[in-house]
Amino acid sequence: MFPETQVARCARILLRLGPAHRAMVWVVQLGVFAASGVLAFLLRFEFTIPEAHWKHLAWGLPVWLAVKSLAFRLAELDRGWWRYVSITDVVRIGLANLGASLLSAAVIMAAGPAGFPRSIYLLDLVLCFLGTAGARVLVRMLAEAAQGQGQVSGKRVLIYGAGAAGIQLLEELRRNPALPYRVAGFVDDDPGKVGLVVRGKKVLGQGEQLTELVRRHRAEVVLIAIPSAAGSQMTRIMKLCHQAGVEYKTIPGLGEIIEGNGLAKQIRDVAVEDLLGRSPVRLEEGAIRAKLAGKVVLVTGAAGSIGSELCRQVARFGARALVAFEIAESPLFELEQEMRRAHPELEFWPEIGSVQNLERVREVMERRRPAVVYHAAAYKHVPMMEQHVFEAVENNVFGTWNVAQAAKEAGVGDFVLISTDKAVRPASVMGATKRLAEALVQSMQGSGTRFVSVRFGNVLGSAGSVVPVFKKQIAAGGPVTVTHPEMRRFFMTIPEAVQLVLEASAMGRGGEVFVLDMGEPVRIRDLAENLILLSGLKPGVDIRIEYTGVRPGEKLYEELSTLLEDTLPTPHEKIRVHSGNGLIAGDVAECLRALRRACEARDLADVVLALKDALPEYSPSAELLRRIVPPKAAHALVQQARA
Ligand SMILES: NC(=O)c1ccc[n+]([C@@H]2O[C@H](COP(=O)([O-])OP(=O)(O)OC[C@H]3O[C@@H](n4cnc5c(N)ncnc54)[C@H](O)[C@@H]3O)[C@@H](O)[C@H]2O)c1
CATH class of the missing domain: 3.40.50.720 (NAD(P)-binding Rossmann-like Domain)
Structure with a gap:
């Protein structure tokens, strides 16, 4: 679309607005409200508004500006950071526009001049929605382009796992240029995901192709983003990374993830615990x-x-x-x-x-x-x-x-x-x-x-x-x-x-x-x-x-x-x-007395015998038996135990 450097410069200017940010939001918003009203009239009358309808435009504009400003204020759409706009924000923008348009139409119908063209209400609603949501999406695209450019010094990484955690990680890495990673793309073992483009980054291939992918995309680090991975899966990925000769790190397992802390900040070396499986314990x-x-x-x-x-x-x-x-x-x-x-x-x-x-x-x-x-x-x-x-x-x-x-x-x-x-x-x-x-x-x-x-x-x-x-x-x-x-x-x-x-x-x-x-x-x-x-x-x-x-x-x-x-x-x-009763053979008090006597007398054979009396299923080690009974008898006992 634009040459990359120009995009970055433009975005950086927008992002640097600082304290003027809120005023700027209002200027752009009011501009969109006014422009969509005028454009609705122009489209309705094929770009030549008849004189008879000028009074309608003159009536409609201030009503739209006032009602929409109020609606956007109530929906708190005047204070969010546009560079982080999400689907939820877009839904809120749609609802604010709808509410504002219905109220404006009611005001105009009730108090405005007769003969106001009805199709204008709908045209204005659609244009205003496209304008207010589009402006935010554009700012986000510019911001992301600028951040991508800011990360030229970071290591090139592949994110292993194009699921929810991988996508969240990508977003956080984009948002935080201080983190030293530039994402080249995703790797995912689900063949159905290979080739898909997720938030602008392609799923480049499956784990088995890791060596080739690392070489082709000059990746220096693989970030494993599978919080629910089984131990065998983590072991396999670790081995694939070794084969590919690439450094690897992981985000923690589900039980360990600190909510609200952001995944990117929790990137760490793979630990042996990860290779045992990461299913969190369900606790009442x-x-x-x-x-x-x-x-x-x-x-x-x-x-x-x-x-x-x-x-x-x-x-x-x-x-x-x-x-x-x-x-x-x-x-x-x-x-x-x-x-x-x-x-x-x-x-x-x-x-x-x-x-x-x-x-x-x-x-x-x-x-x-x-x-x-x-x-x-x-x-x-x-x-x-x-x-x-x-x-x-x-x-x-x-x-x-x-x-x-x-x-x-x-x-x-x-x-x-x-x-x-x-x-x-x-x-x-x-x-x-x-x-x-x-x-x-x-x-x-x-x-x-x-x-x-x-x-x-x-x-x-x-x-x-x-x-x-x-x-x-x-x-x-x-x-x-x-x-x-x-x-x-x-x-x-x-x-x-x-x-x-x-x-x-x-x-x-x-x-x-x-x-x-x-x-x-x-x-x-x-x-x-x-x-x-x-x-x-x-x-x-x-x-x-x-x-x-x-x-x-x-x-x-x-x-x-x-x-x-x-x-x-x-x-x-x-x-x-x-399910057994778990108790010992014989009387507990008697067993304790026998053990106490044997310990006080420092009589090894008696201790082992007392243990064996209480716990018939106990098989003393051959080495211990050799220490307490004459060699021949010990041999016989060991043979007996083996049989
Ligand atoms: N570590 C394991 O893999 C594991 C697995 C299953 C069960 N367990 C059981 O858990 C228990 C604790 O094991 P751990 O791994 O924590 O061992 P540990 O050696 O790390 O801890 C035992 C603690 O008990 C203290 N201690 C020992 N004798 C004491 C005494 N007479 N009075 C007061 N304190 C005393 C020691 O100073 C030590 O701090 C053991 O019964 C062990 O059999 C351990």
Whole structure:
């Protein structure tokens, strides 16, 4: 149409009008009102208005100017930024014109000179609508042309995903020239969209053609704009970007998008969480809020990965006060800083102490009087607990018993034990102690406090878990160590798991063991490869993956999905409830006494036997058996267990 530079100059002059903007809007608007009236007469009389009708024009013009000015003022059409005009604005312009034309016609018919040509009303309405809406659309086109020109220094990008998010991103990038991106076009996997032009940018091709598209359009960055992408979809796109040798970034998933913040501002690097899937957790916020709002809530292990996220979420749901019970001083100090900064309205009470000390737990419960307790303090590292059997029992079994006992005495309403999938048919000391902890809290049900447990698999990125370990190994130049090529684990993000814990505990009546459905297990080798790719390196070329062998107490596959067979659905699709009675074989008090005696005597064999007596499904690791029984008997037991 125009040479680009002229368009840009013209638009920049319009955009720079600043304080004169509103006056300018009025001048243009009044000009359009007058011009459409005159043009309506000219068109009606083939550009020669007969003298007899001059009086009609003279009457009509002031009426139209006054009524339309009033209507546009009432519809607040005199104050919007024309460069951002939208379909909704155009509809409002249409309605304001219609209203103004009807009112003007009524005034003219009632008070004006007789013989006013009726077709003029309709002609004026159409012309005025085209003029007032057209002026705005023109300004927007000029503004966008100017911004496109202003971005000559930005990186050329392809937007992956021509859906609502991709279009919104394009608009924001156009509107904000400060962002360093120039959009070359869209990429979309829907073949039906290829070739379409969306808001002036073409859908250039599908993901499989990315290498060619990047080359042809000299794209330097791919912006992935699919907030609802499944993990497999994100992994595929990441691999396509690697093949194309192009930098890639993403906008966050649905659960993470901060409303009102604009998508362009939330562009970030792809994180390993994105590759696990991004479906947001559906929460019955009302039920959770009813349980937590205005209450005092106590979290044990509050500075840990699960505990600290529990604290954040509990604060989000409007708790009155939070008691953070924790043995580790510095992490608790950091949590305190964070919580005071993020939630100044919340009373935050840090309490140093060990769950192994019943008196200390009692003291805190009596002083703070919590209504809800989340018990997340535990020892959780499987191989380490095989080497520290007494400590695992002390912390996970007696620690849980202490917290549950003190909660019962203090009249706590709800007690929630954070458990693990390793408690299912335990093959490790850690798993067995957590299974016993579940049974303990279940046996306490009926005392007034509602006791529930929530089991789930690994969370991504928790302290000491694979992701931080792999990241350190990659940073050190490798190798990344994986125990076995087929090792698989369930993964959830920490916020997802904790939100489901809150949801499950809100639906608990007491005595249940809830099980979170973790979806599909992830192969650790794939996770390692994806992390290497995310670091911009090639697995097997830049960073080696080394297989170290399965460690004592570790399973190749975890059994959450097997466990789901013994569960019943709940109203929430990702939460199931264990259908067995969950109690241990024999008497709880007797089992605790046997364990206590064995721990005090530091008798490893007796501890393992007491665990095995209470939990017949527990299979101690071969390595542990070798430490407690003579070699021949151990061999026989291992053979028996294998059979
Ligand atoms: N991380 C996971 O992947 C995952 C998955 C499922 C279940 N869980 C369960 O969640 C619980 C917490 O795990 P996490 O990943 O947050 O572990 P973590 O090590 O990050 O946190 C545990 C916290 O408890 C504290 N703690 C330990 N012993 C204590 C004691 N005697 N008194 C007071 N505080 C004590 C620790 O200082 C630490 O801050 C564990 O029971 C674990 O089995 C964890």
